[in-house]
Amino acid sequence: MATGEPAIAVTGLVKRFGEVTAVQGIDFTVEAGEIFGFLGPNGAGKSTTIGMLCTLLRPTAGSARVAGYDVVRERDDVRRNIGLVFQDPTLDGYLSGEQNLRFHAELYGVPRAALAGRMRQVLEMVGLWERRRDKVNTYSGGMKRRLEIARGLLHSPRVLFLDEPTVGLDPQTRASIWDYIRRLQAAEQITIFMTTHYMEEAEFCDRIAIMDSGKIVALDSPEALKARVGKDRVRLHTDDDRAAIAALKERFGIDADVRDGAVTFSVAGGQEFVPRLFAELGQAIRAVSVARPSLDDVFMSYTGTSIRDAGGSARDWMRVAARRR
Numbered sequence: 001m002a003t004g005e006p007a008i009a010v011t012g013l014v015k016r017f018g019e020v021t022a023v024q025g026i027d028f029t030v031e032a033g034e035i036f037g038f039l040g041p042n043g044a045g046k047s048t049t050i051g052m053l054c055t056l057l058r059p060t061a062g063s064a065r066v067a068g069y070d071v072v073r074e075r076d077d078v079r080r081n082i083g084l085v086f087q088d089p090t091l092d093g094y095l096s097g098e099q100n101l102r103f104h105a106e107l108y109g110v111p112r113a114a115l116a117g118r119m120r121q122v123l124e125m126v127g128l129w130e131r132r133r134d135k136v137n138t139y140s141g142g143m144k145r146r147l148e149i150a151r152g153l154l155h156s157p158r159v160l161f162l163d164e165p166t167v168g169l170d171p172q173t174r175a176s177i178w179d180y181i182r183r184l185q186a187a188e189q190i191t192i193f194m195t196t197h198y199m200e201e202a203e204f205c206d207r208i209a210i211m212d213s214g215k216i217v218a219l220d221s222p223e224a225l226k227a228r229v230g231k232d233r234v235r236l237h238t239d240d241d242r243a244a245i246a247a248l249k250e251r252f253g254i255d256a257d258v259r260d261g262a263v264t265f266s267v268a269g270g271q272e273f274v275p276r277l278f279a280e281l282g283q284a285i286r287a288v289s290v291a292r293p294s295l296d297d298v299f300m301s302y303t304g305t306s307i308r309d310a311g312g313s314a315r316d317w318m319r320v321a322a323r324r325r
Helices: 046-053 075-080 097-108 112-125 141-153 171-188 222-229 241-252 270-280 295-303 314-324
Strands: 008-017 020-030 035-039 061-066 082-085 159-163 191-195 207-212 215-220 232-238 257-259 262-267 285-291
Touching (some): 046 061, 097 112, 112 141, 112 171, 207 222, 215 222, 232 270, 241 262
Parallel strands (some): 159 191
Antiparallel strands (some): 008 061, 232 285
């Protein structure tokens, strides 16, 4: 990869499956050393895009370069320069952590003379050196995830793809995994392209792309995206939610709905608006809270839906790729 060249460069990328266009001519770049987040609702085309970038799917049109190599013409070079941690577990539980890494090293042609030192380096980075000879079946969920990240780093990739790196883990373990990811990114000086449905994780990204209906609808830093939304989110607990929603529409022209057991709506200057609510709503208010815009609000603003499971696991990609080779 030439100095100054983006780690990922995508131009007019399209993917069709028969009459269905899953990705509709998207353009974006990821700079070297960035942590780049990719978000999208069900059927958005997020997983299809990542499948093309990782050379598991062939684009219908457009182009993409990863680590300086074309994903179609230089597929093997792309694969040698990326690490990939799938959402679905892909470790062999009957082998030790060390054996899993050795098998990966053989596949990627890691020189034998360098393997021992590199293996120790990545295992120490994720805190698993002392457990390297234990069978993976004896590892906790968080340890398995850390081993998969170590495996993805073993061949010194320039770009590491993380598909839902902490899915299914408890909040404490998720925080621990992210602590490792940030340290690894700094130590290895690599680019990280990740997907997540945890909004607090997306906050760690340098930039985020939101995808919907096969198109990128927003791309910027988390703070810049939140600033675009502009409005505060207000949540009311009332004795009659339907009556409160009707009163909000009639008296303030505000559209509200019930989310997670509370009447919820967005308004500029939420703190200043609350006194008017109590004075003019005409409905009993048991509790009220005001929150500044969050990434979930950003996502809702651009897609009309809350973030949810976007599917597209490693098995999905491999099945599609196998059918279409």
